[in-house]
Amino acid sequence: MSGYCVVTFPSTHAAMQAEKHLKGALPVQMMPTPRCISASCGIALRFDPSSLPEAQKALAAFPEPFALYQLAGESPTLLLCKK
Amino acid sequence: MKTVDAKGQNCPIPVILAKKEIDAGETDFVVEVDNKTACENLQRLAKSQGYLAAVEADGAIFRIAFSKGDAAPQAAAVQPARRWSVFVGKETVGCGDNELGISLLKMFFYTLSQSDDLPESILFMNGGVKVPTGQEQVIEHLRVLENKGVQILVCGTCLNFYGLTEQLQVGMVSNMYDILTKIQQADKVVSL
Incomplete structure (x- = not known):
């Protein structure tokens, strides 16, 4: 898989919270x-797209809205997309 | 050939002694030092002054032979069109919320590492030295920038003050002389 994956958030606070949330699960x-x-x-x-399964698993437990793109x-x- | 004995001297003394020889117009001389940081600083001094530096290591002793060859025109040819430097005096971009400032710093270096317009040097002082010693994501970006030819200079006094000398992950231990020279040589200096 080429390119990369990006998760975006409606707020800066949610993004910073998500970094902490995902950090343990994937780079x-x-x-x-x-x-x-x-x-x-x-x-x-x-x-990296190779971490997509770990990311999806970790994001499933993330309480805030987000959008995941490749x-x-x-x-x-x-x-x-979680609203 | 004249030999300057700077063994047992810590930075910036060996650099000052070598600079004295250069200012006195010596075109061929040797400086002997007994630590790697001094050796690296002397090599940088030679480059910045248009000298060639040949290093001979004998155990813990480094002999740096300075010679004014045709290094000067070469050095002039590789000068970038616009020279700029980034000064990082704290762990954050701006002041305000610390966590937001650290996030902004990560994104600043992420974006810079992908840009074509690169600074000649990035200078870390005071709390800024906590970045190349402990900011995992930024360290990765700094490695990319270093591989692209950006010089990463980290204040040795500050590393020593915070007890972080052994934790330096990227860049070179430097001193006020080298850092001030970079600031003086730059067309612009950006402080974060």
Whole structure:
């Protein structure tokens, strides 16, 4: 699988909370939300597609809303969205 | 050839002694030191002054032979068009909420590591030295930047103060002389 995966959040607080939540389960990096997903500044979490199963499992237990995308080039594919 | 004995001297003394020789117009001389940090600092001094530095290690003794060859025109040719530096004096971007500041710092270096317009150096002082010693994600980005030719200079006095000298993960232990020189040589310095 090429590219990378990104999780975005409606609030900065939720993003920082999610980093702590996911950190133990898989390697994640904090990055500015890619421009192709949102024009506004925001914190997103990036991880390698090979960690997708661990990420989905960990996100299932995350209480806040989020959106999970896979990016290949500049085109994002929405994989999962929790409202 | 003139030999300067700087064994047993800690930084920045060996660098000051070598600079004295350069300022006096010596074109060929040797500086002897007995620690690796001093050796690295002398090599950097040579490069910045247009000297060639040949290092000979004999056990714990390093002999750095300075020579004013044709290094100067070469050094001039590789000068980037615009030179800038980033100064990091604390663990965060700006002041306010600490956790947000640390998150912003991670994202700053994430974005910088993917950019084409790179600074010549990144300078860490005071609380900023906690970044190359303990900020896991930023350390990864700094390694990428270092591989792209960005110099990472970390204040040795500050590492010593916080007891973090052994924890340095990326970059070179440096001193006020080298850090100030980078600031003076830059067209702009950005403080986070």
